[in-house]
Amino acid sequence: MESLIPVGLTDLQGVYPALNLAVAGIVILLLDAFFPMRSKLLSAWITLIALHLSFTCGLHRLTSGMDETFFHGAVRMDPFTHAFTVIICLASTLAVLSAPKYLRLRDCHYAEYYALILFSVSGMLLFSAAEELIMLFLALETMSIPVYCLVAFTRDNEYSTEASMKYFVMGAFATGFMVYGVALLYGSAGSGYFADLPRGAASSPGLFYSGMTLVLIGFLFKIAAVPFNMWTPDAYEGAPTPVTTFMAEAVKAAPFSGMIKLLIVAFGFSQAVHLWMPAFIGIAILTMVVGNMVALVQTDMKRMLGYSSIAHSGYILVGIVASVKLNSSEALASVLYYLFIYVLMNAGAFGILILFSHKNKDTNAIDDLVGLGRERPWAAAFMGIYTLSLTGIPPLGGFFGKFYIFSYAIKAGLTPLVIVAILTSVMSAFYYLKIIVAMYFREPSDPQHPAAFSYEGYSVFLIAMLCFTAFGVIYFGIFPKTPLTLARLAAASLIPAP
Amino acid sequence: MSYEYAVVVVFMVVGIGMVLAPLVIGKLLRPHNPYPQKNMPYECGKDPFGEAHSMFDIRLYTLMLVYLIFDVEFVTIVPPMLVMANLGVPALLEIFAFIGVLALGLAYLWKHGHLEWVKTV
Amino acid sequence: MITLQEYLTVAALLFSLGLLIVLFRNNAISILMGIELMLNAANINFVAFSQSLGGLAGQVFALFVIVAAAAEAAVAIAIIVLMYQNLGTTDVEKAKNLNG
Numbered sequence: 001m002e003s004l005i006p007v008g009l010t011d012l013q014g015v016y017p018a019l020n021l022a023v024a025g026i027v028i029l030l031l032d033a034f035f036p037m038r039s040k041l042l043s044a045w046i047t048l049i050a051l052h053l054s055f056t057c058g059l060h061r062l063t064s065g066m067d068e069t070f071f072h073g074a075v076r077m078d079p080f081t082h083a084f085t086v087i088i089c090l091a092s093t094l095a096v097l098s099a100p101k102y103l104r105l106r107d108c109h110y111a112e113y114y115a116l117i118l119f120s121v122s123g124m125l126l127f128s129a130a131e132e133l134i135m136l137f138l139a140l141e142t143m144s145i146p147v148y149c150l151v152a153f154t155r156d157n158e159y160s161t162e163a164s165m166k167y168f169v170m171g172a173f174a175t176g177f178m179v180y181g182v183a184l185l186y187g188s189a190g191s192g193y194f195a196d197l198p199r200g201a202a203s204s205p206g207l208f209y210s211g212m213t214l215v216l217i218g219f220l221f222k223i224a225a226v227p228f229n230m231w232t233p234d235a236y237e238g239a240p241t242p243v244t245t246f247m248a249e250a251v252k253a254a255p256f257s258g259m260i261k262l263l264i265v266a267f268g269f270s271q272a273v274h275l276w277m278p279a280f281i282g283i284a285i286l287t288m289v290v291g292n293m294v295a296l297v298q299t300d301m302k303r304m305l306g307y308s309s310i311a312h313s314g315y316i317l318v319g320i321v322a323s324v325k326l327n328s329s330e331a332l333a334s335v336l337y338y339l340f341i342y343v344l345m346n347a348g349a350f351g352i353l354i355l356f357s358h359k360n361k362d363t364n365a366i367d368d369l370v371g372l373g374r375e376r377p378w379a380a381a382f383m384g385i386y387t388l389s390l391t392g393i394p395p396l397g398g399f400f401g402k403f404y405i406f407s408y409a410i411k412a413g414l415t416p417l418v419i420v421a422i423l424t425s426v427m428s429a430f431y432y433l434k435i436i437v438a439m440y441f442r443e444p445s446d447p448q449h450p451a452a453f454s455y456e457g458y459s460v461f462l463i464a465m466l467c468f469t470a471f472g473v474i475y476f477g478i479f480p481k482t483p484l485t486l487a488r489l490a491a492a493s494l495i496p497a498p
Numbered sequence: 499m500s501y502e503y504a505v506v507v508v509f510m511v512v513g514i515g516m517v518l519a520p521l522v523i524g525k526l527l528r529p530h531n532p533y534p535q536k537n538m539p540y541e542c543g544k545d546p547f548g549e550a551h552s553m554f555d556i557r558l559y560t561l562m563l564v565y566l567i568f569d570v571e572f573v574t575i576v577p578p579m580l581v582m583a584n585l586g587v588p589a590l591l592e593i594f595a596f597i598g599v600l601a602l603g604l605a606y607l608w609k610h611g612h613l614e615w616v617k618t619v
Numbered sequence: 620m621i622t623l624q625e626y627l628t629v630a631a632l633l634f635s636l637g638l639l640i641v642l643f644r645n646n647a648i649s650i651l652m653g654i655e656l657m658l659n660a661a662n663i664n665f666v667a668f669s670q671s672l673g674g675l676a677g678q679v680f681a682l683f684v685i686v687a688a689a690a691e692a693a694v695a696i697a698i699i700v701l702m703y704q705n706l707g708t709t710d711v712e713k714a715k716n717l718n719g
Contacts, residue, residue: 026599026602029606030602030605030606033605033606033609033610034609133680134676134680137680137683137684137687138687141687141690141691145690145691145694148698149694152698152701156705157705158705158706158716159716159717161698161701161702162702162706162714162716164698164701165647165699165702165711165714166711166717168695169647169650172654172691173641173654173657175687176634176638176641176654176657176658176661177657179657179658179684180634180660180661180664182661183630183661183664183665183680184664186668186676187627187664187668187672187677190668190672190674191676192676192680237717238716238717556700559696559700566689566692566693567693569689570685570686570689570690573682573685573686574682574686576682577675577679
């Protein structure tokens with residue numbers, strides 16, 4: 001039996017960012033139950049403060065380079081984890097900012113929304129810190145289960161319900177794969193710690209490699225890589241738009257954190273790499289090609305952004321493959337930078353959709369945006385910034401994110417992969433530019449009655465979110481130094497310099 | 499030559515015979531007297547009413563969820579209980595902390611009226 | 620004495636059964652049961668490995684999987700009830716508002 005030292009206060013302090021959010025979630029639930037108020041803005045503020053505390057704690061720990069293990073080594077708070085703490089807290093803050101008015105318009109503004117977001121985020125933070133399989137699994141479940149509920153949050157909306165059902169089935173299916181794989185890995189290595197897993201490949205390779213395959217399939221489901229992507233467009237389209245924002249960013253970034261850690265710490269030895277690397281290259285190509293091709297024919301914005309988020313997963317996979325192949329922390333830093341920029345630009349695009357959503361109807365079709373440039377020049381300009389950044393036009397953040405990833409991929413000798421990536425990026429310009437063409441150059445079909453763009457979804461929160469994301473996409477594109485330095489600091493803790 | 503397999507054959511014959519014999523003997527000996535009541539789920543006591551596939555009240559579902567929480571709670575307090583002999587008080591505190599969080603959940607349910615049978619929605 | 624191999628075989632069969640149910644059944648509740656089968660197959664593996672390798676990690680893992688499965692089932696049943704209220708069916712194939 002292992003050592004029997006009880007969990008102490010230092011352990012709890014170590015996971016402060018996650019713990020803080022879970023406690024805030026419980027406080028919100030109880031406060032709302034015992035002192036119900038008509039306006040739920042207090043809950044929103046508590047959520048924002050809690051997220052802010054975790055964010056600053058993560059940033060502080062990242063700059064101070066804290067690297068310690070807690071809970072008998074099950075949780076490792078290293079700069080890589082802190083970087084994801086920062087990204088995930090930022091992403092969820094954006095999702096929370098976009099929510100209040102949208103939910104109020106649909107009579108669904110309950111405090112539970114904020115509590116569920118907080119519970120989910122606390123799971124995500126532990127997910128990126130997990131250094132042990134039990135922890136990884138529990139964090140994954142803590143992260144996913146609240147999101148199933150959030151997708152069904154507009155309770156009497158049948159689209160929302162259906163999306164939730166589909167998302168749940170695929171999510172739980174992926175969990176089943178992952179748990180079975182984890183069981184095999186545990187059986188081969190006799191321990192759940194990531195660092196011990198390579199031992200299993202030597203003693204019982206059959207168990208180890210089948211376990212590795214199943215676990216990675218589970219992860220590929222979560223990041224929506226082709227061919228495990230079938231839930232993504234439906235879930236994105238049916239979910240309430242603020243929840244889609246949350247799913248497209250935080251729920252997307254968190255599995256990457258766990259996957260990168262597992263790939264480098266547990267599956268980073270050369271025999272395993274030889275097995276998963278070709279598969280990942282194939283999946284990355286498929287993901288980029290299918291994601292971008294199918295996005296071309298979409299007419300619904302949320303669906304289109306869903307497919308585009310699949311395509312972006314493909315680019316990130318390219319970055320991961322390149323950084324493992326080069327064994328370079330610089331390359332991994334480019335992945336982190338890309339995720340950071342991706343969070344900003346995607347949140348902005350969804351924010352514009354929320355701004356123009358009506359009481360009972362979302363403004364989702366691309367055709368709904370015709371004439372926006374004339375009627376609402378500011379909103380159209382913001383949308384233009386996000387779409388151009390998603391396309392990858394310099395000097396916006398999206399361009400540099402892609403540029404860094406692709407240049408490291410070329411350095412790693414993955415030229416064919418980069419050619420596919422660049423071709424599909426060009427392809428993606430067609431559907432992103434479709435939005436810009438609709439906003440500025442297309443005449444409304446009925447010129448007598450141009451579409452009325454009322455700011456029904458307007459709220460101070462949302463405007464703050466839009467301004468921040470637009471500013472971030474431009475500023476961190478032109479001056480990428482700060483995020484890149486921090487990302488390098490984070491990546492160096494996972495891939496030490498040779 | 500391969501007489502050892504004869505055992506298998508004898509075993510099979512005897513085995514099949516032991517199943518068939520009671521069926522055949524029963525068929526020969528028992529009286530044959532069917533009437534409709536014999537097909538009912540219970541031959542004595544109360545007559546059944548309604549469909550066997552009856553609908554349960556949806557309100558049971560909320561209570562079921564509450565039950566589920568405390569059902570599973572037991573599973574999670576087993577590990578600390580097992581090490582309590584070695585760990586002493588901290589293990590006990592850990593159990594109470596866990597139950598405390600669950601109790602907060604119960605308070606939430608109670609305040610929202612999910613424990614009432616007649617809940618005004 | 621039941622060997623590790625036999626436990627693993629049973630677990631693998633159970634997992635495949637769950638997989639087939641999830642893939643080929645349309646009723647949401649059947650799918651949920653299939654997922655539970657998959658998780659329980661993993662549990663058999665955990666306990667079997669724990670017995671053969673010594674140590675308690677596998678057993679503790681199985682307990683946590685049970686807890687997570689219960690939480691998942693609770694949410695799933697809530698979603699299924701909601702689906703029945705809004706769409707009037709628990710057949711996932713009949714839910715086709717989102718063309719997926």
